[in-house]
Amino acid sequence: MKRGRVGSWGLALGLGFLWVPVLLLVGFAFSADRIPFQWGGVSLRWFAALAANERLIEAAWLSIRIAAGAATLAMLIGGAAGFALARWGGFGGRVLLGGLIGAPLVLPEVVTGLSLLLTFVALEALTGWPEGRGALTVLLAHGTLGAAYVAVVVQARLAGGERVLEEAAMDLGAGPFTAFCTVTLPLMVPALAAGWLLAFTLSLDDLVVASFVSGPEGTTLPMVLFSALRLGLTPEVNALGAVILLLAGALVGLAMLLLRARRVEGQGEGG
Amino acid sequence: MADTLLEARGLTRRFGAALALDALDLAIRPGEFFALLGGSGSGKSTLLRLIAGLDAPDGGALFLDGRDITADPPWARPVHMMFQSYALFPHMSVAENVGYGLRRVGVARGEQARRIAEALALVKLDGLGARRPHHLSGGQRQRVALARSLVMRPRLLLLDEPLAALDAGLREQTGFELRALQRQTGAAFVMVTHDQEEALALADRIAVLEGGRLVQVGTPEEVYWRPATAFVARFLGAANIVEPATLPLKPQVAGAAAYALRPEYIRLTRIGGASDSDLRAIRPSDHRTLGHEETGPNRVMGVVREAAFRGDSTLFVVALEAGGALRVTVHADDPMPEMGERVALAWDPDDLAPLAA
Known part of the structure; x- marks a missing residue:
């Protein structure tokens, strides 16, 4: 009994620690006062101001496009890598690849950002591509980062009995490519979609890596916000935070739903 | 083809x-x-x-x-x-x-x-x-x-x-x-x-x-x-594998397919192609009679040591006086021996299957 109470206090404390600042931000987004952390009555004026702020809107739109492109890139690379890791148990360098593919998950972003910047600069010097730094380099950088996440998700989802299903397909007359397209790929879709959404949100809120590899034409939303912090914040930023929170929350929720639907189906399969 | x-x-x-x-x-x-x-x-x-x-x-x-x-x-x-x-x-x-x-x-x-x-x-x-x-x-x-x-x-x-x-x-x-x-x-x-x-x-x-x-x-x-x-015999249900060490099987007449088992006789028939190797398999259900008559062909004496009820039959482990033990099943309709009872077991010679090593 006592233990249960301690547990629920702990839970409340933990949740509060995580979410009170976020809720504060959302609350102040509806404040009428000019100062971002001063309550001045309920108002939607900052949402209206946000809608009129072209610089922010433009940055947000760019961020979304970069995120979508990066997530797609990540899904293709990470999906292939995750499939290879899950399927071909014994290829040379498998352990090395398995370790390296996850490295971006633990590597400090500063290191990742710097190394990607060096790569892009060297690449341009050698081949002339990518020309300068900008949205494209941010997209490529985020794609590489996201690929690590997608690979991990896909590998975990493919650990089941897909191999025998492919064998069954081939036994019934499907060549390896047809078997992959008609059986394995449809089974990978939930993991790929979840991975895409993870990579999308990752790209959307990345500041560090983007700051390293971006250029004049590639100012993403987090970069605009961060520079706005130095110039002085307006409650518009709170409103923007609330909108992003809603968007990111929806995407993560969708990813979790997809993964859970897949798991339930897997259980129904009954081993 | x-x-x-x-x-x-x-x-x-x-x-x-x-x-x-x-x-x-x-x-x-x-x-x-x-x-x-x-x-x-x-x-x-x-x-x-x-x-x-x-x-x-x-x-x-x-x-x-x-x-x-x-x-x-x-x-x-x-x-x-x-x-x-x-x-x-x-x-x-x-x-x-x-x-x-x-x-x-x-x-x-x-x-x-x-x-x-x-x-x-x-x-x-x-x-x-x-x-x-x-x-x-x-x-x-x-x-x-x-x-x-x-x-x-x-x-x-x-x-x-x-x-x-x-x-x-x-x-x-x-x-x-x-x-x-x-x-x-x-x-x-x-x-x-x-x-x-x-x-x-x-x-x-x-x-x-x-x-x-x-x-x-x-x-x-x-x-x-x-x-x-012997592997097949064991894999397809628990057959008795009879080894010469357990049962003193000896040719009664040299070259003939007959073996002596003291004091009675178990005759063995040759199965097409198979040589008279050492091992023989006897299914537990194959004994023809389970009685007390001590004389007669293909007969050994033993004492009932274990019994396991199996529904339509009962499995007995009979310790042979000649050494070793045999597992025999008795159908539920047939008379059952008591534990420790001295019994005689007899077989049709055709039921002893010779085994390759």
Whole structure:
């Protein structure tokens, strides 16, 4: 009994620690006062101001496009890598690849950002591509980062009995490519979609890596916000935070739903 | 070759240093129900995968209707397999599962629908075509897997432990249905199993595998009553393996197939081709009489040491006065000996099966 109470206090404390600042931000987004952390009555004026702020809107739109492109890139690379890791148990360098593919998950972003910047600069010097730094380099950088996440998700989802299903397909007359397209790929879709959404949100809120590899034409939303912090914040930023929170929350929720639907189906399969 | 559908010649498969199949020769006839029986690691599943084309042999060849199919990929072989896990596609309906193979070979849509319905009716799943596999019971899934293979009208159907995943109550019934389907379709069924009762009940012929080799191929009666080796005798139900050390078997007349067993005589008949090796198998149910008469042919005396009730029969362990012990079963209708009672056991000489080492 006592233990249960301690547990629920702990839970409340933990949740509060995580979410009170976020809720504060959302609350102040509806404040009428000019100062971002001063309550001045309920108002939607900052949402209206946000809608009129072209610089922010433009940055947000760019961020979304970069995120979508990066997530797609990540899904293709990470999906292939995750499939290879899950399927071909014994290829040379498998352990090395398995370790390296996850490295971006633990590597400090500063290191990742710097190394990607060096790569892009060297690449341009050698081949002339990518020309300068900008949205494209941010997209490529985020794609590489996201690929690590997608690979991990896909590998975990493919650990089941897909191999025998492919064998069954081939036994019934499907060549390896047809078997992959008609059986394995449809089974990978939930993991790929979840991975895409993870990579999308990752790209959307990345500041560090983007700051390293971006250029004049590639100012993403987090970069605009961060520079706005130095110039002085307006409650518009709170409103923007609330909108992003809603968007990111929806995407993560969708990813979790997809993964859970897949798991339930897997259980129904009954081993 | 007319009566051979599938032939394996010198089929060999290694996994690292382990020899899963050791130069195996096998011939399967059209339309027969053939069981590959063996324990785990006997190579029976490896053999099935080689026939399906899901694995390639390290040596030897496979012939289907006299044609070498060793190098053919699985999708080009007119051989289909029912997987032990059934391997139903979870993202497709039952009808889509069954129609998968038909779509691959480009059967026209109307014809597809007709054959799917026919196959589902064959396995008594009419009307369940729209369900997803995970909404079916284990027995129904097994039928879907069966229909998915049978819809292709294979001449050879491979079944990997088809009854293993079913409840005990469902097994017997499903076994009879498998037999009926096999007769109905005229396809040859090759079933892998580790369950000797299943093999004895269903198969026309049984191949017993041990360590990647065929130990014996024959009808259920042959392998049961005339096991070729001690392994087969033990694997197909608990036979008594009689060794000369336990029973002092001695030739009464040199060269003749007769042995003396003090103080009475057990006569042994030679079974075609088999030499008078040292070991003999006697089924527990094979003793002809269990009485007290001490004199007579093929008779040994012993004392009842253990008894185990088995429903329609009781198993007794009789310690022989000549040394060793024999396990005998007595039918429930027959008089039962008491524990510690001195009894005489007698056999028909034909019931003593000589074993190769």
